Amino acid sequence: MSTAMNFGSKSFQPRPPDxxxxxxxxxxxxxxxxxxxxKCLRDNNFENxxxxxxxxxxxECRMERQLMAQEPLEKLGFGDLIDGKSDKN
Known part of the structure; x- marks a missing residue:
């Protein structure tokens, strides 16, 4: 009996996370x-x-510079912090 593993028998197609x-x-x-x-986290005993x-x-900085996908701030949990300015969809 062969001890070699056959990795080609199943094809795994990785996909990036959503x-x-x-x-x-x-x-x-x-x-x-x-x-x-x-600094805020350190100063507040990591109470986020x-x-x-x-x-x-x-x-917001990351979204403005396209370092992450644009998301409505409400969807990110900051709806209560929006100070009357329009949301960046």
Whole structure:
């Protein structure tokens, strides 16, 4: 009996995830927003609810620079933080 495994018998077709995969910020375009968010987390014992504004600003930066897909802020959980400006769909 052969101990060799036959990897060609089944064809696996990988596909990217629907969400959660986005380009890295290689040029540091949103670094200041990220640092502000991380500082807020450290200053607040990593209680992320206290840093929602910083998180929103960071995600807005990423969307504006096409480092992640455009999503309505309401869909990202920031609907209550929108201050009268139109949503970026």
């Amino acid at each position: 969400k959660g995969s986005f380009p890295l910020d290689h040029f540091g375009e949103c670094k200041s927003f990220k640092e502000k968010f991380m 609810a206290l840093c929602r504004n910083e998180s929103k600003e960071y995600l």
